[in-house]
Amino acid sequence: MSPDDRLQGTLDLLVLRTLADEPLHGWAISRRIRERSGDVLQVNQGSLYPALHRLESEGWLASEWSVVGGRRAKVYRLTTQGRRASEREERGWLAFVAAVTQVLSPA
């Protein structure tokens, strides 16, 4: 299993976490995730945009059109609801990781 496959299940969490710091457009989100992970996590674009739109339709993200470098850019930001969801997901992920680590670590 490659890191990319593992990534997809947690894409929502990564997006939410990334947007918790500042509003960004789609390309910037994918770049930020790659940079922060030290080029380990390569976001599949085919999943990123549907995820963004889905999170927006759930009300966790809001979007605005602004101009970036002379081009129209759809900039996403976290809503209050999204911030709560982000924290919830994060706790769940950490608990999951802790559990997996426990299983993997020698007794």
Add this chain to the structure above:
Amino acid sequence: MRLWQRIRAVVFRRAAERDLDDEIGLHLALEAEQLEQQGLDARTAAATARRRFGRIDGVKDALRSLRGVEPIEDFRRDLVFAARALRRRPGFAAVVVLTLVIGLTSATTMFGVVYGVLWAPLPYADADRLVTVWQTDVPHGIDRAPVSLPNFLDWQNRTRAFSALAVAEPFGVRYAAPEGPERFAAWRVTQGFFEALRATPLLGRTFTPEEYVRGHDAEVVLDYALWRTRFNADSSLVGKTLKLNDRPVLVVGVMPPAVRLPPGSGLWIPKIPDPSELLQRNAAYFLCIGRLAPGVTLDQARGDLRRIAAALAQEYPTVDHDVSVSLVPVRDQIVGHVRGRLVLLFASVGLLLLLTGTNLTTLLLARAVEREGEVSIRVALGAGRFRIARQVLVEHSVLFGVGLLLSIVLTYFALAWVRSLGAGLLPRADQLHLGLPVGLFAVAIIVALAFMPTRSPRKGRRVHRVLVVSEVALALVLVVGAGLFVKSVRALLAVDPGFAPTNILAAMFQTEHLFPTDTARVTFLRTLEDRVATIPGVRHVGITSLLPFAGAIATNHAEFEIKGRPVGSARERPSVLAAATTPGYFATLNIPLHRGRAFVATDDAAHPPVAIVSAAFAREYFGTTDPIGQRLIVSFDSNPIEREIVGVVGDVHDAGLDEPPKPELYTPYAQSPIGGVELVVQTAIPPGAVLGSVRRELAAVNASQPIASTATLDELLATSTRPSRVVLTVLGVFAAIALTLAGVGIFGIMSHVTRTRTREVSIRLALGATSHGIRRLILGEAIALAGIGSGIGLIVALISGRSIRALLYAVSPIDPVTLAIGITLLLAVASLAAYIPARRAGSVDAVRALRQD
């Protein structure tokens, strides 16, 4: 996604698509820029960016479906597809829409009329508690007559069943307009009238109790029509004074348009009973209305008033012996007389609607069969059953939607037409409009029509037969109905009214206010007659107190007894129609003199009283005896006077062509100078041309005498037959539509049936049948079905005929000639409609048809 976004995504589909392109475009551009910075050339960078992104179209599709627009998108696509399919079959689409529009517009318009006239709320609060009250005289066959003031006052004092009870007295006022004197119809109403009515004035107020006191009663409330037509809807009129009957009167209010009670009101004035009126218990010309007290039912109120009337009959046996009371809810009073005709027309339009439905079924069935091939291909290509059903639904929705919209627009115009057609004929006609109830009715009907079976049925042949039979039956009922009215109206128009109505102008006057003495009145009218006779184009001039077809009222009656044949009591003296006329009257109207002599100028107050009787009078009261020289003791506008019969004249239909002529008595005007008279003028030129001259001569004789109304006798006669003629016109149109629909429908069904029977026909032909034989087979089947349809239609016509008997004149509702003509017509239409399909079937190329399968 929030709702507005979803809506936006659908409505602004292009904007949403652009957003999608921009978002992905930006990503690709930024990715490519970065790659260029890393040293790639522009083209490789762009290609790499795209490759890294993955399947752009796939992503876009995923995003689109997230937009939640799929179902709506699909619908849009279905709509486009349906429009395209219908454009390929313009004939089919046009026939469906046309059929729908004809049926629906007729039905919706008729519903609008029935609703607006019979059912729409009246402008009176709790209108079902408002009743009109009438005197009855059952032994003399009178069930709804005006009441007398003393009777009314006794009812009012003794009953507890009404919260308000009041009377209105017909009255006329002279209004000194700047252009010359005018006469307005008015009602003098007693206290409680407006409390019973409970209508909110449009402007101002109604009368206060203090205004029903002598000396404080110089107020008037105007009705809407008068206020609009005569005073230009001037809202500052309230608070101003008008000069009515030479007296300044304060305008206190204006009523809204629908308030017209009693009918024909122009204005309302407070009525304060005269002491002398309190003694005239037989002067019954007041219209009475009442509002039921809370908790009192109509029957209880009726019972209460009848008990009081019975007591009054004991107290005043000479006058009230036979008088009782009838109560009629105000809605029945206003629209009761047109209910029968409207219900008839509404029922007819129902038949038309059924025919429309039958035709639509036929058309859509044919379309469904035609679609079968296309559907099987699409199913084979993987289209879902649901998707195909939805496609059909959308196609029908388009047709029905267009039909509904067109029908509603047409109904709007049709109702405007009815408003002008119904003026003066249909109560509340001016209130008809395309409102919510009419719109809802249209939608309900279209939904009902849309739910008719349209799938190709298994038992196809039987359904088709049922359709043909019902088309014929439905159309026959309408055709027979229209035929009966044709006969009825023809019979009515063939009735000799008893006078020659052509080129006769009638002008009505009320003379009692300007000429209080009899001699002054007689002199005035004689001078007027003489002067009018000199107008060029005038042939004859006469005066009468009772004009045929002008709406005879109770005061035009005289009681009499024949000298030498005394009756037991005053009550048993017969009462007949009576007219006071000048010598010129009979010549003016061309009423023939059968025996004796007409009146002459010397039949005046200074000479012996005489009378002329009608032929019906002579028959009824003298039989074979010669009435000339007989003496009558006549009470007409005066105390009993003995009069000698000097002549017998022809009968006149006074009350309408459909009423047999009644016995009638004529007296010389100079011997019985009644206040309200009609000046009748026979002209050699169109009578409208002399009206100006008549007015000038009148002004020359007396400038302040207004003419209350003018009409020609042709108009009056035409007005009297108008209800029947209008019903005939509408029914005739319905019947014509029904015949067309039936013809088109039968043609459609037979074409369809023969098309589906091509195989059978081919086999028959292959087995030796001739094309002539095939034609006869198909045609024979159509005629047989039409025969069955006629039979069923005949039974329906016979059963429903009973309900229209009251609306027909001199025609039996089961008139055999009309029925026979109707059936012949339907059979002819059916054979004509089946002929083309039959011919086509007969000329089938058997070999080719069989090879096709």
